[in-house]
Amino acid sequence: xxxxxxxxxxxxxxxxxxxxxxxxxxxxxxxxxxxxxxxxxxxxxxxxxxxxxxxxxxxxxxxxxxxxxxxxxxxxxxxxxxxxxxxxxxxxxxxxxxxxxxxxxxxxxxxxxxx
Amino acid sequence: xxxxxxxxxxxxxxxxxxxxxxxxxxxxxxxxxxxxxxxxxxxxxxxxxxxxxxxxxxxxxxxxxxxxxxxxxxxxxxxxxxxxxxxxxxxxxxxxxxxxxxxxxxxxxxxxx
Numbered sequence: 001x002x003x004x005x006x007x008x009x010x011x012x013x014x015x016x017x018x019x020x021x022x023x024x025x026x027x028x029x030x031x032x033x034x035x036x037x038x039x040x041x042x043x044x045x046x047x048x049x050x051x052x053x054x055x056x057x058x059x060x061x062x063x064x065x066x067x068x069x070x071x072x073x074x075x076x077x078x079x080x081x082x083x084x085x086x087x088x089x090x091x092x093x094x095x096x097x098x099x100x101x102x103x104x105x106x107x108x109x110x111x112x113x114x115x
Numbered sequence: 116x117x118x119x120x121x122x123x124x125x126x127x128x129x130x131x132x133x134x135x136x137x138x139x140x141x142x143x144x145x146x147x148x149x150x151x152x153x154x155x156x157x158x159x160x161x162x163x164x165x166x167x168x169x170x171x172x173x174x175x176x177x178x179x180x181x182x183x184x185x186x187x188x189x190x191x192x193x194x195x196x197x198x199x200x201x202x203x204x205x206x207x208x209x210x211x212x213x214x215x216x217x218x219x220x221x222x223x224x225x226x227x228x
Contacts, residue, residue, distance in 0.1 A: 004157065035215060045158075045205070045219040091157055095215065101146065101165065102173065103217075105157030 002027045004094050006106035013082045014114050020067075021077045021109045023092030031097035034068065036077045039089040039108070048090070051075065053097075079111075087113045117141055121206050121220035128196040128227045136191040136223050138206030146209045147189040148217065149173075149181065151202040158205060164189055196227045 003026045013019035025034070036048040051059045051068050058066050063083075067076045079086055092106040122137045140147065145166045150158040150173075160173030164183040178200060180192040189208075193200060203224050207217040 006157075009155070033215065042221065044221060045207070045217065047216055050215055093157075100215070101148070101163045101171070102160060103158070104174075105159070107155060107157050 002029075002032075002094050002096070002104045004092050004104050004106040006092055006109050008109045009107070010110040010112070012112040012114060013079070015082055015084060017082055018078060018080045019082055019111065021079075021090055021092075021111070023075045023077070023106055025073050025075065025092070025094050025104075027073070027094065027096075029096055029098070033095045033097070033100075034066075034075045035093040035095070035103075036064070036066070037091045037093060037105075038086075039091060041088070045091070049077065082113050084113050084115060087111055119206055119208055119218050119220035121204075121223050123223060124221070125224045126226070128193075128225065130196060130198065130227060132196050133192070133194050134196065134225075136193070136204055136206075136225070138189045138191065138220060139187050140189075140206075140208040140218070141187065142208060142210070142218065143186060144208035144210050144218070145186065146211065147183065148207040148209075149179070149189070149191045150205045150207065151175065151200075152205060152222075153202050161191065161204075193225075198227050201225060201227045 034051045038046045063080045089108045094104045119140045148163045149161040162181040164170045206220040209217045
């Protein structure tokens, strides 16, 4: 079974600074997708960024980028120019190429942004 | 367009009671999901449905049942509630052409005492 591990329960960053959230995963599959989701206090889950395992190029979405290391099974999220609105829980998630209905989530990292 | 709605927002159950968590979406999405989120943990998939009349088990289905008689509704039934089912329950939906963009409801916080 796939597992997703987030080893940082909580992190803090100063507004306008850069922060990196870590995620590792375990799988025997070669084709899969990785995601970062944001969960603000409203508890809605918002897709932040998506990475296909077959792509070597790291995904970027505006201030959000990932460092995908397939051999190391590592998938970190970098947030540049942090804003107060970035404060939330961030979840790393895995989905198989072969069953796009089954997502596996990590335990989350709570990000605090200090003004 | 309300998106994904869930009722109730909060509920306290006694051990052994039953209840149904309601979920509805108005986006005509074929795919719907039920997750639970325990304190300090990520979401775990309970059940999912790929269309009306079709459901399948997720990672943690024991103690739950689902049905999908319409595209819009996907209720989750708890029979014989147990303290281990204390959690926040999220319903989500997605369109067939967007395999990763799930739209989540606001969640139901359930406590079993």
